[in-house]
Amino acid sequence: MKGEGEERTQLEVSLRQCLRSLVEKLTHLKELHLDEVNISSSVPHILANVSSLTALSLVECELQGEFPAKIFQLPNLHYINVQGNENLSGYLPEFEKSSPLQRLILERTTFSGSIPSSLGNLSSLEELRLGYNNFSSQDSRSLSWIAKFGKLTLLSLSQINLVGEIPSWLMNLTHLTGLGMRANYLNGPIPYWLMNLYQLERLSLSSNRFTGRIPIEIRNLTQLSFLELGSNQLQGPLPSAFYDFKNLYWLDVASNNLSGIVDLEF
Structure with missing residues (x-):
């Protein structure tokens, strides 16, 4: 009889082969969703050749190795989500202005290197979640290209080694409903103008080095x-x-x- 470990290994091999076979045969594939399927392997490089792909979701698949950077540059890709694969490494390539990406979700992986300013070319971006990665330390002001994302509703920059104060470019993102910048090295006061992002429902600034008072203007955030x-x-x-x-x-x-x-009887 086969042991439990041997059966699991054979299942993982079978899933890897199935994924590769799927990509090789379905050359006109538009959407691939395999969330929580235990693939336990690297992402096949051949996936970068599926030019018809519009959506790729591989959430919590136990992915390993380096994510093929060319997948980000697929000409029709609108949505990519590989969050929750803590052994998946990679880096962000340069992005062209022609890219149709709307949602880019890489949270809780081990991407590293710099965050390229060419991300600012993604004029259709509505959701950008880069939190909990190993990106190079950089001044928060250097990400000013994010201010170009007039349609952005969700922004996660938590635990990516940001330093400096809360950057003023945030005030341009008037459609934000979620902002995460926790567990960085941000300092100084929490600016009053941040409370003019009236649509905010979720705000996370914990585990930084902020000083001063909580702005009274926080009363503006009635949707929190x-x-x-x-x-x-x-x-x-x-x-x-x-x-x-x-x-x-x-x-x-x-x-x-x-x-x-604190009045606990309100």
């Missing part, structure tokens, strides 16, 4: 459902506006230097 400001060096009282957030289900302000009385 998720707010993380914990593990900073913030001071002063909690804004009374917190009591007015009717949609708020998650609030983290722990590990700061906040003071005052």
